[in-house]
Amino acid sequence: MAEGWRPAWADIDLDAVAANAALLAALAAPAALCAVVKADGYGHGSVPVARAALAGGATWLAVALVEEGVALRDAGIVAPVLLLSEPPVEALAEAVARRLVPTVYTHAGIEALGRVAAAAGAGAVEVHLKVDTGMHRVGADVSELVSLADRVAADPALRLAALWTHLAVADGTSAEERQFTAAQVTRFDEAAALLAAVGHRPPLLHVANSAGAIAWPDARRSLVRCGLGLYGVAPTPALAELVAAASGGRRLEPVLSLRTRVTYVRDLEAGERPSYGRRRPLPTRATVATAPIGYADGVARRLFDAGGEVLVGGVRRPLAGVVTMDQIMIDCGPAGSAPVAVGDEVVLLGAQGDEQITADEWARLLGTISYEVLCAIGPRVPRLAHGDRPA
Numbered sequence: 001m002a003e004g005w006r007p008a009w010a011d012i013d014l015d016a017v018a019a020n021a022a023l024l025a026a027l028a029a030p031a032a033l034c035a036v037v038k039a040d041g042y043g044h045g046s047v048p049v050a051r052a053a054l055a056g057g058a059t060w061l062a063v064a065l066v067e068e069g070v071a072l073r074d075a076g077i078v079a080p081v082l083l084l085s086e087p088p089v090e091a092l093a094e095a096v097a098r099r100l101v102p103t104v105y106t107h108a109g110i111e112a113l114g115r116v117a118a119a120a121g122a123g124a125v126e127v128h129l130k131v132d133t134g135m136h137r138v139g140a141d142v143s144e145l146v147s148l149a150d151r152v153a154a155d156p157a158l159r160l161a162a163l164w165t166h167l168a169v170a171d172g173t174s175a176e177e178r179q180f181t182a183a184q185v186t187r188f189d190e191a192a193a194l195l196a197a198v199g200h201r202p203p204l205l206h207v208a209n210s211a212g213a214i215a216w217p218d219a220r221r222s223l224v225r226c227g228l229g230l231y232g233v234a235p236t237p238a239l240a241e242l243v244a245a246a247s248g249g250r251r252l253e254p255v256l257s258l259r260t261r262v263t264y265v266r267d268l269e270a271g272e273r274p275s276y277g278r279r280r281p282l283p284t285r286a287t288v289a290t291a292p293i294g295y296a297d298g299v300a301r302r303l304f305d306a307g308g309e310v311l312v313g314g315v316r317r318p319l320a321g322v323v324t325m326d327q328i329m330i331d332c333g334p335a336g337s338a339p340v341a342v343g344d345e346v347v348l349l350g351a352q353g354d355e356q357i358t359a360d361e362w363a364r365l366l367g368t369i370s371y372e373v374l375c376a377i378g379p380r381v382p383r384l385a386h387g388d389r390p391a
């Protein structure tokens with residue numbers, strides 16, 4: 001079987017990635033699109049997603065780790081790859097050798113990079129200087145910015161190619177959140193002006209993540225760094241509508257679907273309590289199907305308590321008991337009411353017939369965000385990339 005001996009897999013629609021990239025690129029133009037493929041492409045597979053995003057119109061890629069950038073280069077991807085944090089000193093030689101574009105925001109980081117770049121002797125290494133405008137994760141304080149830029153400029157092995165920042169609440173709709181984002185953009189402009197006043201005019205400026213790119217036209221600048229949108233998930237339902245309104249009705253298309261097959265099925269008496277903890281009695285004599293995917297694969301154990309459902313035969317069915325490490329049990333309704341057989345497809349995320357379960361639905365049930373749902377899908381689940389373009 002294509003999906004492996006165990007029938008549990010994630011379908012990855014690369015045509016949807018390319019379409020989402022095209023949509024975001026058109027929305028953000030003339031800003032360029034940087035496709036964020038960190039964390040193995042938000043669990044979708046970084047290399048095929050990167051290729052599809054580039055085919056769709058992205059011109060940059062971004063990753064969190066040097067290792068993630070190396071994986072793209074090993075696959076033969078030559079597009080510029082931005083490292084979203086200052087790399088560990090130990091990784092700088094590899095970052096330079098692989099032509100990854102480092103972010104910097106400390107004197108020590110710039111000095112170490114300068115030494116490595118000089119030793120590599122392959123021309124000036126472009127760096128993107130990051131300023132903290134309110135996210136308070138990583139990035140230089142505005143008060144440090146000029147001295148950091150001076151240090152880059154003074155080093156013949158380095159070149160200041162960009163100034164950038166990151167928004168903390170670009171998806172927010174409250175007055176306070178909108179004020180905060182506006183203030184971050186203003187602080188960014190002030191930071192750029194400070195640099196310009198002493199003669200530093202980095203050719204690229206970038207600010208926006210997916211939410212910023214969609215909701216904050218003023219934050220688009222030279223480049224937008226989109227992750228979530230590329231995977232066909234809008235940061236919020238309101239932003240999904242905003243994309244459609246700005247794109248002639250075209251929508252972001254979900255890329256990943258998580259599927260398995262029924263491996264065991266039988267009727268159980270009313271009152272039987274399937275799975276660990278014997279948590280919930282079956283309301284009637286019911287058909288209960290077992291499928292081989294569990295919390296070790298990223299299907300949260302608390303999905304049962306939260307009222308999680310799956311699709312079988314195009315119908316929403318509740319879990320019959322808690323998710324176990326490797327398997328789930330599904331209440332397929334009163335015995336005899338619907339035929340369910342070994343081999344039937346079970347959809348955890350994605351569409352079947354007219355029904356669809358989204359990462360947002362799981363996120364709501366689980367009290368988290370779609371990002372975490374997608375990234376949680378574990379390495380034991382094969383990703384099957386489909387599409388017109390070679391993966």
Ligand SMILES: *Cc1c(COP(=O)(O)O)cnc(C)c1O
Nearest residue numbers: 036084166209210225226227228
């Ligand atoms: C992850 C990340 C992004 C992408 O964010 P999305 O909300 O997924 O678009 C952009 N910029 C930085 C710095 C990030 O860490």
